[in-house]
Amino acid sequence: MFTLKTLINVYKEAILDGDEKTISEVESMISIVENEKNELAQKLSTFSAEINSGKEKYIRLQADFDNFRKRSEKERLTIRSDAQGEVIESLLPMVDSFERAKQQVMPETEKEKMIDTSYQGIYKQFVEILRSLRVAAVPTVGKPFDPSVHEAIGRAESQEYREGIVIQEFRRGFIIGDRLIRPAMVKVSTGPGKRKPTVATEKSTTVAGLDDR
Template sequence: MQANDIDSSANGIEDQNHPSSLKTLINVYKDAILVGDEKTVSDIESMVHVIESERNELAQKVSALSLEMTSGKEKYIRLQADFDNFRKRSEKERLTIRSDAQGEVIESLLPMVDNFERAKQQLKPETEKEKKINASYQGIYKQFVEIMRSLHVAAVATVGKPFDPLLHEAIAREESHEFKEGIVIEEFRRGFQLGQRLLRPAMVKVSSGPGSKKVQVAVDSNKSTVQTATAAGVDEV
C-alpha cells in the first residue's frame, strides 16, 4: 500500500461520522496486515484509539447535556407547579377577603332588615296618604331585598326544621303536639347566610315534644318585640 493512500485515508477519517471514511480505513488496515506493514497498522490503530477516545468524550458530553435537559425540564415543571399553586392561593385569598368584606357590610345592615320587617308587621295604613307612604316605604325595602339576593344572601330555614346549633339560637322551648322534640316551632329573629357563611343565627323556639301542659320560657323584652318571619328566604314585598 502506498503512503499517500494511508494519508488519504487518515485525512478522510477526520469526518468520523462518514461511513465511507471508516470503510476505507478498515480496508487500508486489512491490506497493511496482509503485507506486514507494521507502521501502517500501528498508525491506524493509533487513529482508532483517538477516534474511540473522541467518541467516548462526545458520548459523555451528550450524556451530560441530556442530564442538564432533564434537570431543566424538571425545574421548569416544578416552577410551573409552584406558580399554579401560588395563583390558586392568591385567588382563594382574594375570594376570602372579598367574602369577608361583603359579610361585614351585610352583617351591619341586618338590623335594618329587622326594622323593615317590624314595620311591615306593625304598620296598618288606613288613609290614601298613609297607603302611598307605605307603598313607597315597601318599594324601598323591596329594592333592598333584591340587592341582598343578588349578593347570595339567604335566610336560615327555621319553622318545621330540626334545630341546628350551627344555624339556630334557641331562646325558648315549648311542648308541642304538632312538632316532634327538637323541631323549630317559632322564629323570633331571622338568621342569614352569605353562601355557606353564617352571618348570624336565627333566634328560635324549639319543641320539647308533646306534654300535658305548655311551658313557655320567658324571653327578654327586646326579643319579644321581634315578630315571627318566614324562613324560606328573604321576603319579597
C-alpha cells in the same frame, strides 16, 4: 484527516502486508477516534440529562405558578366574601327594623296607606339588592334544629312539632352562598308533652323575597 472507514482499510492492508509500524499507527489513531467517540457520547448524555432536568424544572415551575394562581384566586375570593359579609352584616339591623315596622304599623287613613306602600317599596328594593348578592334567610319554623345556623334561646313543648324541630323564631338569620352571616335565634320543640285543650301555634315573621331559595 483519515475517516474511520479509510483507517480500517489501511489497517486491513497493513495486517495483510505485515506492516507492524502502520498497524501500530492505525491502532493508535483508532484508539484516539474511539476516545473522542466516548467523550462525545458522554457529552451527549450530559446534555440530554441537562435537557431532562430543564424540562423537570419547567414542569415544577409551571405547577408552582398554577398553585400560586389558584391560591391568589382563592384569597381574592375570600377577601371579597369577607368584605361582602361585613357590609351585609352591618345592614341586617335595618332588615330587623323594617320587619318590626311591618308587623307593628297598621295604616288606617289613605295617607298612611300611601306612606306604608312607599315604605314597603323601598324595603322591596333593598331585599332585591340582598338577593342579588346571594343573601338568603335561614329556614327556621318547621325545620330541624341545626346548631350550625340556629341559636337556641328557648325550648318548649309543642303538639304540632316533634322534638328537635324549630317552633318559633325570635330573630332572622342570614346566609350568603354557603357562608353564615348571622345565626337565627329560635325556640325548639321538646316534644308534645301533655296535650292541652287548645294550642296556639307560634309563627315566625317573614322577610319578603329572602325566604325563597
